[in-house]
Amino acid sequence: MPAKLAPDRNRGLIIASGDIGTDERSAQLLGRLLALLAPQPRVVVLGAIGGSDDADVDIEPTLYAAGAGEVRRSIVRNRADSDQRTLLDAIDHAQLTVLTSDQPLRLSTLIGGTQLARAIRRRNAEGMAVLGAGAGAALLCEHMLTHGTEGATPRSGGATFAPGLGLTNRVVIDQGGHESDRLGRLLAALALNPFALGLGLDVATAAVIGPDNVLEVIGGGGVTIIDPAEMTDSNIADLAPGAPIRITNLRLHALTGGARYDLDFRRALP
Numbered sequence: 001m002p003a004k005l006a007p008d009r010n011r012g013l014i015i016a017s018g019d020i021g022t023d024e025r026s027a028q029l030l031g032r033l034l035a036l037l038a039p040q041p042r043v044v045v046l047g048a049i050g051g052s053d054d055a056d057v058d059i060e061p062t063l064y065a066a067g068a069g070e071v072r073r074s075i076v077r078n079r080a081d082s083d084q085r086t087l088l089d090a091i092d093h094a095q096l097t098v099l100t101s102d103q104p105l106r107l108s109t110l111i112g113g114t115q116l117a118r119a120i121r122r123r124n125a126e127g128m129a130v131l132g133a134g135a136g137a138a139l140l141c142e143h144m145l146t147h148g149t150e151g152a153t154p155r156s157g158g159a160t161f162a163p164g165l166g167l168t169n170r171v172v173i174d175q176g177g178h179e180s181d182r183l184g185r186l187l188a189a190l191a192l193n194p195f196a197l198g199l200g201l202d203v204a205t206a207a208v209i210g211p212d213n214v215l216e217v218i219g220g221g222g223v224t225i226i227d228p229a230e231m232t233d234s235n236i237a238d239l240a241p242g243a244p245i246r247i248t249n250l251r252l253h254a255l256t257g258g259a260r261y262d263l264d265f266r267r268a269l270p
Contacts (some may be wrong), residue, residue, distance in 0.1 A: 010211040013037075013129040014167050016137040018175055018201040018221065022058045025204040029219045030066035033206060034096070037129055040069025041095035044087075046116075048107040049077040059100070059133075068096075076107065082114035091119045096129045099136035105146045105162055108139055117165060124167055135175055137201060142169040143193055148185030154247065156239035158188035168209060170263040171199040182224075190228045191236040191245050197263065198226035205257075213263040217255045227251040227266050 015033060020026045034041060043063055063071045072090050076082060091097060097120055101107035111117045124130050132140040144164030149155055172189050174182045186198035199207060202221025209215050217223045232249040239245065253268060255261060260269040 010127060012124045012127045012211075014124070014140055014209040015129060015131040015206050016140055016171075016173050016175075016199065016201060016209070017131060017133045017206040017219075018137075018203040019134040020059065020062075020204060022062050023204070025220055027062055027065060029204050029206060030062060032218050033131065033208070034063070034067045036208070037095045040067060042070045042090075042093055043068045043072070043096045043098060044090050044094045045071065045073045045098045045100060046107070046111075047073070047075050047100045048103075048110055049075050059098070063098075076110045076116075079110055079114060082111045082116035088115055088119050091116070091123055091128075094123070094128055096131060097123070099130065099132045099139050100134060101136045101139075102134075103146075104135045104138035104144055104164070107136065108144060108162060108164060112163060112165075120165060121167065130165075130167055131206075132173075132175075137173045137175040139164045140167045141171060141173055141196075142166040143172055143196065145172055145174055145185070145189050148174065148182075148188065150182075151184040154184045154187035154191060154245040156188075156236060156243045156245060157241040158245075159185055159192060161189070161192065169195075170197060170209075170213060172196045173199045173201065175201050186224070186226055187247055187250075188236075188245060190226060190231075190250070191234050191247055194228040194231050194234070196228075197266070198224070198228070200224035200226075209263065214269065215261045215263055217257055217259045219257055221256075223255045223259075225253040225255060225261060227253070229266055 141164045147160040149158035205219035205221030
């Protein structure tokens, strides 16, 4: 569950973004996101060692160019790193924490249940914004989508979950861009967890969830929302691994920049 709010505080923004690079579209997106925060915000960028994470080190100058006043980048190599006092102090004074990882499970296994994870949840409840970029977006959720099978048809075993940071329990996020075939993954995930909304993100496009649980799309791509609230039939419990899943009566929304969606009442807003 999301962290409990203090009586006099509003939760900080929860920002789920597709991949952010160093191109002009990404720079523009970061500029618009940082403009939602305090002037020249202090930013902490968290990544996990291994894979391709070292390749995104250039996000620091991109953040400075977008208006950040101070950027601290921390690479988590083991669980002990998540208890470093200097890193926890940086989180305590940040206006934005950015989660990056080539695989969401890589970072979640290093920080899950640590002082760092608790600090991020507490600070978000106190007003700090948290941005999950690319695969890091999945960590924002209570139920984190870690792996999935590409294709338009949902299949049994086509979505795998693990615990995330739990900043929101309203959505399940698939960070695959428009070039990936994410529909089957999202549908398989919702067959397993029909409480949540399925959220698909394009590259350099963000879904910004405010403290009122209203989502706004920012960027030049699109955000796909699949609502299973009125699902009438699913045969997921009776299938062998790999078999196609039958799901009926879902609602799909394709949202672009400026669109808003109420996560509580599950409806698009004017």
